[in-house]
Amino acid sequence: MTFLYVFLTSFVLTFSPQGEVPYATIEKAFTSNDASSIVAIGKDKMLINVLGKEGAYSQSQATLVLKDFFSKKPGSSFKFIFKGKESSDGSFAIGTYDSKSESFRVTIHFIKIGADFKIESLTIEKA
DSSP, X not given: OHHHHHHHHHHHHHHSOOOOOOHHHHHHHHHTTOHHHXXXXXXXXXXXXXXXXXXXXXXXXXXXXXHHHHXXXXXXXXXXXXXXXXXXXXXXXXXXXXXXXXXXXXXXXXXXXXXXXXXXXXXXXXX
16 A cells, blocks of 8 residues: 555656746737736736836736736737746746837746746836
């Protein structure tokens, strides 16, 4: 019985998905202007800076801020141009968000909470 318990425990730990930075989810969310999906990856309170307007927002407030940005600057594409090394503390990434008429630089800082990476801060500025 002990052998079975040890075997199952080691199997689950070996094949459990480890927390990784959700780059693909973020790329898809920015491309489809899905503020809710971006905020869902964030901490309960996130630091957001959109075109110089900065604040610490709850998830519901952060969703409104990003929805407002997406309504004014609907996007056509998003691509990460730099992905920092993942560490036990966190990571960061830089991407390019293209609206129909402008390009923006997006910088995202992640913090590792438990096994998951959460967005700690997000900055959108003109490229």
